Amino acid sequence: MLVVKIGGGTGIDYDLIADDVSRLVRAGNKIVVVHGGSALTNEVSEKLGHPPEFLTSVSGYTSRRTDKRTLEIFEMVYCGQVNKGVVERFQQRGVNAVGLSGIDGRLWEGPRKSVIKVIRNGRKMVVRDDFTGKVEKVNTGLLVSLLEQGYLPVLTPPAISYEGEAINVDGDRAAAMTAAALSAETLVILSNVPGLLEKFPDESSLIRKIPADEIEQFMDVAKDRMKKKVMGAMEALADGVGKVIFADGRVENPLTRALEGEGTVIGG
Amino acid sequence: MLVVKIGGGTGIDYDLIADDVSRLVRAGNKIVVVHGGSALTNEVSEKLGHPPEFLTSVSGYTSRRTDKRTLEIFEMVYCGQVNKGVVERFQQRGVNAVGLSGIDGRLWEGPRKSVIKVIRNGRKMVVRDDFTGKVEKVNTGLLVSLLEQGYLPVLTPPAISYEGEAINVDGDRAAAMTAAALSAETLVILSNVPGLLEKFPDESSLIRKIPADEIEQFMDVAKDRMKKKVMGAMEALADGVGKVIFADGRVENPLTRALEGEGTVIGG
Numbered sequence: 371m372l373v374v375k376i377g378g379g380t381g382i383d384y385d386l387i388a389d390d391v392s393r394l395v396r397a398g399n400k401i402v403v404v405h406g407g408s409a410l411t412n413e414v415s416e417k418l419g420h421p422p423e424f425l426t427s428v429s430g431y432t433s434r435r436t437d438k439r440t441l442e443i444f445e446m447v448y449c450g451q452v453n454k455g456v457v458e459r460f461q462q463r464g465v466n467a468v469g470l471s472g473i474d475g476r477l478w479e480g481p482r483k484s485v486i487k488v489i490r491n492g493r494k495m496v497v498r499d500d501f502t503g504k505v506e507k508v509n510t511g512l513l514v515s516l517l518e519q520g521y522l523p524v525l526t527p528p529a530i531s532y533e534g535e536a537i538n539v540d541g542d543r544a545a546a547m548t549a550a551a552l553s554a555e556t557l558v559i560l561s562n563v564p565g566l567l568e569k570f571p572d573e574s575s576l577i578r579k580i581p582a583d584e585i586e587q588f589m590d591v592a593k594d595r596m597k598k599k600v601m602g603a604m605e606a607l608a609d610g611v612g613k614v615i616f617a618d619g620r621v622e623n624p625l626t627r628a629l630e631g632e633g634t635v636i637g638g
Numbered sequence: 639m640l641v642v643k644i645g646g647g648t649g650i651d652y653d654l655i656a657d658d659v660s661r662l663v664r665a666g667n668k669i670v671v672v673h674g675g676s677a678l679t680n681e682v683s684e685k686l687g688h689p690p691e692f693l694t695s696v697s698g699y700t701s702r703r704t705d706k707r708t709l710e711i712f713e714m715v716y717c718g719q720v721n722k723g724v725v726e727r728f729q730q731r732g733v734n735a736v737g738l739s740g741i742d743g744r745l746w747e748g749p750r751k752s753v754i755k756v757i758r759n760g761r762k763m764v765v766r767d768d769f770t771g772k773v774e775k776v777n778t779g780l781l782v783s784l785l786e787q788g789y790l791p792v793l794t795p796p797a798i799s800y801e802g803e804a805i806n807v808d809g810d811r812a813a814a815m816t817a818a819a820l821s822a823e824t825l826v827i828l829s830n831v832p833g834l835l836e837k838f839p840d841e842s843s844l845i846r847k848i849p850a851d852e853i854e855q856f857m858d859v860a861k862d863r864m865k866k867k868v869m870g871a872m873e874a875l876a877d878g879v880g881k882v883i884f885a886d887g888r889v890e891n892p893l894t895r896a897l898e899g900e901g902t903v904i905g906g
Contacts, residue, residue, distance in 0.1 A: 414714075417686055442719050446682075449737075450718025451710050454796075454804060457741050462802035468742045468780075469717075473725055475736045475789055512736075512787070519783060521743055528722075534730035536722060 371400045371554040374625060375545035377561035378406025378452070379595075382619040387560065388459040390625045391522075395465050400517050402552065403467075403524045404545035407444075407452040408434075408595075414451075415443050425488045425497060432594060433486075436501045436538040441528065444538060445471070448526045456524050467522040470512075472505065472529035473536050477513070478544050480506040482531035503537035505529050505544045508551035542595075546602035550609030556638075557606050558628045559599050560619030565634030566592060566600070582607045582637035603636050613638025639668045639822040642893060643813035645829035646674025646720070647863075650887040655828065656727040658893045659790075663733050668785050670820065671735075671792045672813035675712075675720040676702075676863075682719075683711050693756045693765060700862060701754075704769045704806040709796065712806060713739070716794045724792050735790040738780075740773065740797035741804050745781070746812050748774040750799035771805035773797050773812045776819035814870035818877030824906075825874050826896045827867050828887030833902030834860060834868070850875045850905035871904050881906025 372394075376387055395401055411434075412422045420443060423435040436444065453469040460467035472478030482503040488495050516523050527544060528536040542559055549557035568575035570593045580588060585604050592600040596616075603614040617633030618624060627633075640662075644655055663669055679702075680690045688711060691703040704712065721737040728735035740746030750771040756763050784791050793816065797807040810827055817825040836843035838861045848856060853872050860868040864884075871882040885901030886892060895901075 414686075418682075419685075442723075445722040446714035446718035448718070449722050450714035450716070454713040454717050454739060454741060455710075457739075458798075458802070458804050461741060461744065461798055464802075466743060468738065470736065470738075470742075471722060471725075473722060473729060474738075475734060476729065512789075515783065515787060519780070521780075530726075530729055534726070534732075536726050 371552050373402045373404065373545055373549035373552065373554045373557045375542055375557070375559045376403065376405040377559070377619055378408035378410065378541070379562040380409045381562040382560065384456060384459060386622050387619060387624055388456070388463055390623045392460060392463040392465045394625060395522055401522060402513060402548060403456070403522065404541060404548060405452060405456055405524065405526050406541040407448040407526065410452060411444055411447040414447050415440065418443060425486060428487045428489055428494060431597060433502060434538060435497065437499065438501065441501045441536055441538065445528065445536065448528070453524060453526045460522055460524070465522050466520060467524050468516055469524040469526070471526050472539065472544065475509050475512040476530050477509045477525065478505040478529035478539065478547070479509070479532065480504045480529055480537070480539065482533065482535055482537045501535060501537050503529065503531055503539055505539050505547045508548050510551045513552065540598045542599045542602040543605065546606035549606050549611045553610055555612040556629065557611050557614045558625060559602070559614065559616050560624050560628070561599070561616070562620055564618040565616040566596060570596070577634050580634065580636045585636055607637045639820050641670045641672065641813055641817035641820065641822045641825045643810055643825070643827045644671065644673040645827070645887055646676035646678065646809070647830040648677045649830040650828065652724060652727060654890050655887060655892055656724070656731055658891045660728060660731040660733045662893060663790055669790060670781060670816060671724070671790065672809060672816060673720060673724055673792065673794050674809040675716040675794065678720060679712055679715040682715050683708065686711060693754060696755045696757055696762060699865060701770060702806060703765065705767065706769065709769045709804055709806065713796065713804065716796070721792060721794045728790055728792070733790050734788060735792045736784055737792040737794070739794050740807065740812065743777050743780040744798050745777045745793065746773040746797035746807065746815070747777070747800065748772045748797055748807065750801065750803055750805045769803060769805050771797065771799055771807055773807050773815045776816050778819050781820065808866045810867045810870040811873065814874035817874050817879045821878055823880040824897065825879050825882045826893055827870070827882065827884050828892050828896070829867070829884070830888055832886040833884040834864060838864070845902050848902065848904045853904055875905045
């Protein structure tokens with residue numbers, strides 16, 4: 371079992387990824403795809419007159435301010451435009467994809483964190499009524515049923531809170547939880563960089579290999595969105611995933627190359 | 639088995655419908671929900687600077703001009719905002735809904751009609767590169783599998799062409815095809831009118847009962863979007879659905895009332 375996370379950043383080539391994933395599915399690999407849609411959500415939010423806002427938590431993580439209207443736009447982009455665009459790409463390649471969000475079938479369930487402590491202009495503040503949270507439970511029954519029927523699951527945030535509300539969750543960490551729940555051998559996280567960079571954004575400073583027990587030390591090396599990928603990798607490895615690979619989603623055969631060892635290989 | 643189509647027009651009360659459908663699901667009824675999103679798509683299209691355009695075919699049917707960009711916006715609204723909003727409503731009521739479009743799992747498959755003959759300003763014209771079509775095949779295997787696992791399927795256009803392209807299809811007729819494929823006893827079509835009106839828009843002119851073999855005569859009574867509902871009803875009844883009910887989606891217990899005989903009952 372292989373879980374592939376496709377980032378939502380600019381430059382990601384969905385067609386090349388779909389080519390490669392389709393080839394691997396046809397070769398008999400069981401794959402679950404997870405994708406984001408962050409860059410496009412920013413764009414659509416601007417156009418719809420509800421510009422994106424990002425919060426920095428007191429522990430240094432960046433997340434999207436998700437009020438009710440943002441959540442709607444988020445769902446339009448992630449579950450509508452991007453998810454159906456990805457599913458259509460697979461269908462055109464003869465792979466019978468099924469797109470689902472984390473709220474469908476309570477696929478990704480977890481606590482909502484409606485109150486967030488943030489740093490704004492150097493001051494600690496509290497933001498309320500946010501629709502964010504994290505994935506604690508994965509409905510593997512639904513995923514396994516789809517895989518057994520020959521479908522390719524294509525998953526995307528939001529997730530669902532224990533109270534039944536849609537919540538914005540980090541896609542990388544949701545992919546990590548999914549890989550762990552399915553006891554996947556490998557989690558590949560494709561983004562618009564070649565992997566974890568020692569000196570971001572210098573792509574020649576790619577870190578090639580990290581032993582599973584040393585990953586925590588690399589939290590400081592990771593910048594911005596890469597932080598959550600590293601955190602996802604730690605969670606996945608701790609929960610029994612064989613290895614996690616951060617690789618480049620802008621190139622031909624991105625998944626095959628990642629599985630052959632390109633990018634940053636963690637554990638394994 | 640019961641198939642419920644929820645219209646996408648203004649005035650439809652999704653909360654009241656979700657209350658009622660949830661009650662019936664908990665009472666043990668096997669239900670499949672199909673919904674639209676037309677009014678909201680018009681609104682979002684305007685806001686995104688790609689205003690909606692409607693075509694009138696030479697045979698008198700109205701349909702949305704669906705170029706590639708319209709299809710994207712259509713997916714944002716139907717598969718994103720509306721579908722996930724409906725699924726979330728069910729989840730909050732303790733019903734484990736799964737939202738899918740017709741492209742997921744090739745749920746609704748059929749021919750694309752890229753060339754449409756239309757009447758524009760009184761003249762016959764040809765519109766090319768349209769992404770519309772109709773549903774000919776329903777993937778009942780996926781639906782039955784979900785129902786057997788206790789999920790409530792919540793379906794929405796687009797469908798998928800035989801060539802793997804997303805295509806805009808009429809939701810009423812897709813619901814009719816779904817009811818027929820599942821051999822449903824009843825198809826209920828909820829919209830923002832009380833049923834088929836003898837003198838549209840006079841709601842007191844509601845037609846209460848139509849024998850199955852007389853429905854064709856009512857094609858002329860039906861105006862605008864109601865035409866496709868009547869056509870869907872004809873197709874459903876011809877394909878073995880027990881009865882079709884056109885009912886009001888703006889009231890409390892809309893489905894229960896429809897099943898008790900309110901609205902326009904066709905066949906049965």
